[in-house]
Each structure stands twice: as C-alpha cells, then as structure tokens.
Amino acid sequence: MKNIPVVLMGCGGVGRQLLQHIVTCRSLHANQGIRLRVVGVCDSKSLVAAPDVYSMELSDNLLLEVCRVKLDSSSSLLTLNGSGECQVYSNSELTKKIIDIAALLGKSTGLALVDCSASSETIGVLNRVVDIGCCAVLANKKPLTSKMEDYDKLVSHPRFIRHESTVGAGLPVIASLNRLLSSGDPVHRIIGSLSDPRDDLSGMDVARKALILARLLGQRLNLDSIKIESLYPEEMRPGVMSAEEFLGSGVSLLDKDIQERVHKASLNGNVLRYVCVIEGSRCEVGIQELPKDSALGRLKGSDNVLEIYSRCYFEQPLVIQGAGAGNDTTATGVLADILDLQDLFP
Ligand SMILES: NC(=O)c1ccc[n+]([C@@H]2O[C@H](COP(=O)([O-])OP(=O)(O)OC[C@H]3O[C@@H](n4cnc5c(N)ncnc54)[C@H](OP(=O)(O)O)[C@@H]3O)[C@@H](O)[C@H]2O)c1
Numbered sequence: 001m002k003n004i005p006v007v008l009m010g011c012g013g014v015g016r017q018l019l020q021h022i023v024t025c026r027s028l029h030a031n032q033g034i035r036l037r038v039v040g041v042c043d044s045k046s047l048v049a050a051p052d053v054y055s056m057e058l059s060d061n062l063l064l065e066v067c068r069v070k071l072d073s074s075s076s077l078l079t080l081n082g083s084g085e086c087q088v089y090s091n092s093e094l095t096k097k098i099i100d101i102a103a104l105l106g107k108s109t110g111l112a113l114v115d116c117s118a119s120s121e122t123i124g125v126l127n128r129v130v131d132i133g134c135c136a137v138l139a140n141k142k143p144l145t146s147k148m149e150d151y152d153k154l155v156s157h158p159r160f161i162r163h164e165s166t167v168g169a170g171l172p173v174i175a176s177l178n179r180l181l182s183s184g185d186p187v188h189r190i191i192g193s194l195s196d197p198r199d200d201l202s203g204m205d206v207a208r209k210a211l212i213l214a215r216l217l218g219q220r221l222n223l224d225s226i227k228i229e230s231l232y233p234e235e236m237r238p239g240v241m242s243a244e245e246f247l248g249s250g251v252s253l254l255d256k257d258i259q260e261r262v263h264k265a266s267l268n269g270n271v272l273r274y275v276c277v278i279e280g281s282r283c284e285v286g287i288q289e290l291p292k293d294s295a296l297g298r299l300k301g302s303d304n305v306l307e308i309y310s311r312c313y314f315e316q317p318l319v320i321q322g323a324g325a326g327n328d329t330t331a332t333g334v335l336a337d338i339l340d341l342q343d344l345f346p
C-alpha cells in the first residue's frame with residue numbers, strides 16, 4: 001500500500017468537503033493501492049496533528065469530528081484538545097509546526113500540503129515546504145497571484161505542485177493547458193467566462209483566475225497590471241455610492257447602460273459576455289462582444305466556459321464547460337490533484 005501523508009490548511013466549505021471525500025473514498029483508494037494519511041488539519045487559529053506523524057494519523061472519526069466542529073464557522077479546533085488521539089497547537093506555533101512536519105516527512109515519506117484556505121498568509125509556509133521537497137495542492141488562488149517572486153518559488157518544481165481547482169473548480173482547465181503546452185502546441189488565446197458576476201461585481205476573483213492562466217502561458221504579470229472592467233462605473237463604487245442607493249436607483253441605471261450595449265451587439269449578431277481574455281501580452285477582464293453561436297455566446301446559466309485557441313485548436317477552439325464552483329466539485333478537484341501526485345510517494 002502506498003501512503004500519501006496529507007496536511008490540510010483550511011476547513012471551510014471546501015476543506016470540510018475534502019475531508020468527507022477522503023473518508024468516503026477509503027475502499028476505492030484501497031483498491032488502487034493508495035491510502036491518504038491525514039496527519040494534520042488547521043484553520044486560521046489552530047492545528048490538530050497526530051502526536052507522531054511518522055507512525056500515526058488522524059482517525060476517520062476525528063476527521064469527521066473536525067467537520068462537525070467547523071460546521072459552525074465561529075467554533076475553534078481547540079475544543080478537540082481533550083480527545084487524546086491528537087495534539088492541538090495554537091496560532092503562534094501553527095506555521096512552525098507545519099514546517100516541522102514537512103521537514104520530518106519531506107525527505108522520507110513525502111508530504112502533500114493542501115491549501116483550502118482563502119488567505120494570503122499561507123504563501124510563506126507553502127514556499128518553505130516546497131523548498132524542503134514536499135508537494136503542494138491548492139484551491140486557494142492567493143499564493144499563486146501574489147508577487148512574481150513568490151510564484152516563481154512556488155512553481156520551481158512543477159511536478160510537485162497542483163492547483164487545478166483554482167480555475168474553474170473541478171473542471172480540467174490547468175491539466176488540459178499543461179498537456180497542450182508540454183507537447184509544444186502553443187496556446188495563443190484563452191477566453192473564458194469564469195465567474196458569476198453577481199458574486200464578483202468588482203471582477204477581482206476572475207482577475208486572479210486570469211492571472212493564473214496568464215502566468216501558466218508564461219506572461220510575467222502582477223495582479224495590479226490586469227485591466228479589470230468593473231460592472232459598475234466609478235461613481236457607483238462602494239464608498240462613493242451607498243449600498244441602498246446602489247440597489248435602489250443605481251442598479252436600474254446600470255441596466256440601462258448595459259441594455260444599450262446589448263442592443264448594439266445584437267445588431268452585429270453578437271452577444272455580451274463578461275469574460276477574461278489572455279492573448280499575447282494582453283490579460284484583461286471585462287465585457288466583450290462575442291458571436292452568438294460560439295461556445296461562450298451560447299452560454300446560459302452559471303456554467304464556466306473556456307475557449308482555448310492553439311495551433312491544433314485554431315479555428316475551432318478546445319472548449320471546456322461545466323459547473324465552475326461549489327464545495328463538492330472543488331473538493332473533488334483537490335482530491336484528484338492529491339491522487340495525481342501518487343508517483344512522487346514511495
Ligand atoms: N467554494 C468554491 O466554490 C470554490 C471554488 C474554487 C476555489 N475555491 C477556493 O477554495 C478556497 C476555500 O474556499 P472555501 O469556500 O472553503 O472558504 P471558506 O469557507 O472561507 O474557508 C476558509 C478556511 O480557511 C481557514 N483559514 C483562513 N486563514 C488561514 C490560514 N492562515 N491558515 C490556515 N487556514 C486558514 C479558515 O479558518 P477559520 O475557520 O478559522 O476562519 C477557514 O476554515 C478559497 O481560496 C476559494 O477561493 C472555492
């Protein structure tokens with residue numbers, strides 16, 4: 001049986017779903033000769049770890065208990081302190097303890113450090129752990145979208161890092177791009193609808209996804225150099241216009257402006273879509289006029305759609321479409337990433 005030791009950072013919607021998938025997939029994984037050994041789980045304030053990470057792991061009962069406790073987002077993992085089968089470390093020792101575990105396991109059994117947090121604070125520990133020779137799996141976009149220097153460090157051993165769920169949740173976006181790129185099929189244009197603008201009016205979340213794709217294609221860009229067309233004008237920005245005003249008179253003004261653009265586009269046989277475009281040295285997020293009969297033009301509902309143009313997919317793009325969010329699909333993508341690392345473990 002091949003063992004993959006795992007430390008999970010973040011037990012919100014995605015992290016908890018991941019723990020549940022790990023527990024329910026036990027026999028499936030055993031049939032493949034694999035066992036995921038979860039040796040530590042942390043939230044923003046504390047870490048629960050097996051007393052001896054070499055020979056012990058957190059039991060399935062304890063993992064489900066972690067999920068139960070964290071269902072209430074205000075409760076703390078410190079309540080697990082009394083249970084005896086684990087040790088609990090507080091905030092001040094958290095990072096050091098994870099690095100200790102990585103140092104201990106990195107060179108021998110290996111370790112997969114999984115980031116299901118939504119924080120920039122994990123960059124430091126991720127970089128250290130990758131340096132020690134451990135693997136990293138991310139659903140969290142922030143470590144990949146901070147300074148170029150941090151990005152370079154994080155991806156310095158490309159086989160040791162997976163981040164499929166950072167773009168399009170469980171959809172095989174990164175994997176498909178990597179297959180094209182590594183086979184010498186240059187990708188010259190990606191255009192995608194990667195967010196539900198209702199959740200992301202400022203466009204920040206989709207800008208992070210666009211940056212991850214642009215960096216994958218070799219663009220050396222930072223988040224602040226991405227052009228983001230906001231769905232509302234400057235004078236309706238939070239802080240300038242109150243939320244009440246925005247929802248009252250604001251939204252209807254917004255509708256009128258958009259209505260005009262929709263009408264103009266339709267005269268050309270086109271539709272408007274809020275997309276990210278990565279092409280050449282260009283990386284931007286905004287409203288584009290697109291052919292009605294393209295994959296993006298046909299898009300209805302909340303699916304994510306990505307059109308990828310390369311030498312092999314020149315006129316007809318490679319299209320990836322499906323649910324691009326949700327705790328379940330995202331956690332499934334993370335789990336698939338962990339399993340994808342199995343050949344790196346003894
Ligand atoms: N949900 C989706 O559909 C989806 C899709 C694609 C990608 N993602 C990404 O997946 C990640 C997780 O999403 P989510 O919805 O599960 O978020 P969430 O519910 O907000 O959970 C975040 C978790 O991270 C923990 N955390 C915060 N700072 C931390 C730190 N410094 N170290 C360790 N843990 C820390 C939080 O701890 P506390 O409980 O102590 O606050 C919480 O348990 C995000 O980066 C998100 O962008 C989500």
Ligand SMILES: *[C@@H]1O[C@H](CO)[C@@H](O)[C@H](O)[C@H]1NC(C)=O
Pocket residue numbers: 012013014326327
């Ligand atoms: C994902 O998890 C979060 C946090 O527990 C929850 O608020 C949200 O409703 C879940 N989303 C879905 C689609 O189940």
